Amino acid sequence: MxxxxxxxxxxxxxxxxxxxxxxxxxxxxxxxxxxxxxxxxxxxxxxxxVRRMKPLGFTLDEMRDLLAATDRLDGDDARLSAGEREELLERVRAFERAARQRVADLRTQLARAEEFAATLADRLTGASAPQG
The missing domain is CATH 1.10.1660.10 (Multidrug-efflux Transporter Regulator; Chain: A; Domain 2)
Structure with missing residues (x-):
């Protein structure tokens, strides 16, 4: 295409x-x-x-590293030893752990942002109420 x-x-x-x-x-x-x-x-x-890694803050080098590891794992390279395969799998596992941590960090940031927006909304509601 x-x-x-x-x-x-x-x-x-x-x-x-x-x-x-x-x-x-x-x-x-x-x-x-x-x-x-x-x-x-x-x-x-x-x-x-790549599109999914970008919002999590992964660098281009990290993206390249993950893609290289998955390419080797997905390839038909019969010369890949059990040790090399395990090393590649561990690299992918490390990316998975990092992605999960970054998602958790983003959830925390989102919760804080929502709290802030709610605080502002409350303030505006209180400020627009008639004083009396």
Whole structure:
């Protein structure tokens, strides 16, 4: 599929997708005869991983590291030893733990923001009541 369809499916801008290509996170699987980027379902899945990591504050290097680990685990590399496989799985587990912690941190921030908004609403309600 072309970049426009990928952008629509992933809800990422064309500019963002091109940026991820420039940084090596997601490289189109092919190019058309006219030079247009062509993406596969696997490419879209990679973009979705990146899209989900971004709001959690993961860096591009961390995204690259996770994608490299999952690529190796998903690959058909028969030379992957049991030790290497376990090391890769541990890297993915570390990302899972980090993601869960970041989600918990965001929930705390959201609760504080909601409390603040409620405090302001209460103040405004009290300020607009007739003084008497």
């Amino acid at each position: 072309q970049i426009g369809e990928v952008a629509s499916r992933t809800e990422l801008s064309l500019r963002t997708i091109r940026h991820y290509e420039e940084t090596g996170l997601v490289v189109p699987s092919a190019r058309s005869q006219g030079g247009f980027r062509l993406y596969t379902e696997t490419d879209v899945a990679r973009l979705m991983v």
